[in-house]
Amino acid sequence: MKPFLEKALIRNSSKTYLRTNEFLGIVTIISVLSIALETVSSLTEYQTLFTIIEYVAVAIFTIEFIARLYAKDEKKEYLLSFYGILDIVSIVPTYFGVANLTFLKTARISRLLKFLKLSRVAKLSRISKYANKNSKKVQEVRVISMEIYLIALAIAVMIFASLLYLFEGERNVLFADIPSAVLWVTTVLLGSGVNHADFSTITKLLVVGLQFTSLLLFGLLIAIVGNMVERRLLGSSSVD
Template identity: 30%
Template sequence: MNHHPKPAGEGLRTRVFQIIFESDTPLAKGFDIALIAAILTSVLVVMLESIESLRADYGTWFFWLEWGFTIAFTLELAVRLYCLERPLQYLKSFYGMVDVIAILPTWLTLIVPGAQTLVMVRLLRTLRIFRVLRLMEFVGEGRLLVGALKRSSHQIFLFLFTVFMLVTIFASIVYLIEPREAGFTSIPTAIYWAIVTLTTVGYGDIVPVTPLGQAISVMVMLIGYSIIAVPTGVFSAEVIRSIRADRYSDEACPGCGHDRHEQRARYCLRCGTWLDENTPDPHLSDKAQEAWWQAREEADDDEEEPPPAR
């Protein structure tokens, strides 16, 4: 759900909104940098806390750091809701849900009793890793990548469906010709082997033992090397197309017809013709510019005149 936040009103809320949701002032940029640093540090604490030896030695520090970040992010969410015109709509948005998920597990420890239950809550604390998703909000190119991924989703889905059919066919054949002692006890197990072989991972826990099965393995591996670049190429083409659409204009040059100019270009790259049809070429003489404006006004008057009655 796309949500474009708006300030709740004039005064303090508008100033706070400009600091939190915009980045065109030094104070707003400083807030963004501080928030990014806090997100990265909180994720680092989560990673370090997962190490058994560090948790045994510095468990108290991790506990207080966890609560410090939780309180800080809770206050940040409260301030965001305070300065918004529709706070509930923000909570339903992607980043609003991420904010709630990031702080909810720690607060649950205050209301969920029982030692075993707390073990479950400790697992829920790993959801704080979702704070790193907030970093996408500060990356302008993130929208370009997401848009390219959406436009290429049909081609990627068709590619994955084709791969799934190939995997199923090869897995069924190997299941029929390989003995059960080799590990191919079912078609799903054979599909697991086919996926591992197609992606050239090669765990080695299940391998064909018959010459025909080994020949099929070679074929599957070669197919994997051949098609692994297909989704990358499709996605890369969409990214390049998006970059060109953002950078170049489709308007043709009135002189030569060339239509691949940059958005901010004023003169044609090939023939040097002035591209802006709404203003005259500033390098023209004053008399020529005056004649251009006069011709423009006459053309506008001709367009405004109603057609003669029949």
């Protein structure tokens, strides 16, 4: 059993690992969308469905956590690592039966960071797989950085939106639910001006962080696109 779990959860060069990552990624996306939608007051009639999705997702994440812990040789190191703590945070609120508390409900959005890790590892594995293949495959690898960038962008939007909903949702209609906050965050990332006057101190700090993140993401986008254009013009077939 342990060799199989290592192959599925640790050895990132195996096909089983990639399939496991893809499955966990899909579950993560569904669970996060469910968390976001259950904050919308007009969707309360679907609360039972959201609850079922949450319990199924938590069951899957729990199995993954236990399996990963069993397969790891350095169990303590995993438990104290960033992603080990993240795995725990993503499931603990539901098991404590306090998922209806706003803070703990919003904390489950941290699962998106788990998805970013899965995506990054998948990228490295795919690059390793294609690095010595023909140029057509190498061309395919060149779009992977853009895929990861778009995933990181979506995750940044969701995390900032969730935090704004948490700290400002009860007093500001702009952040009445997570989808509304997502729309507002997206407009800020696109360069829209922000009026800080009606925000609390912690929300103002979040907005400043969002604006810095916007600059960083824009810089990364320029670097990625510039690299792709340069390779296309120069006809280079190497993979970084």
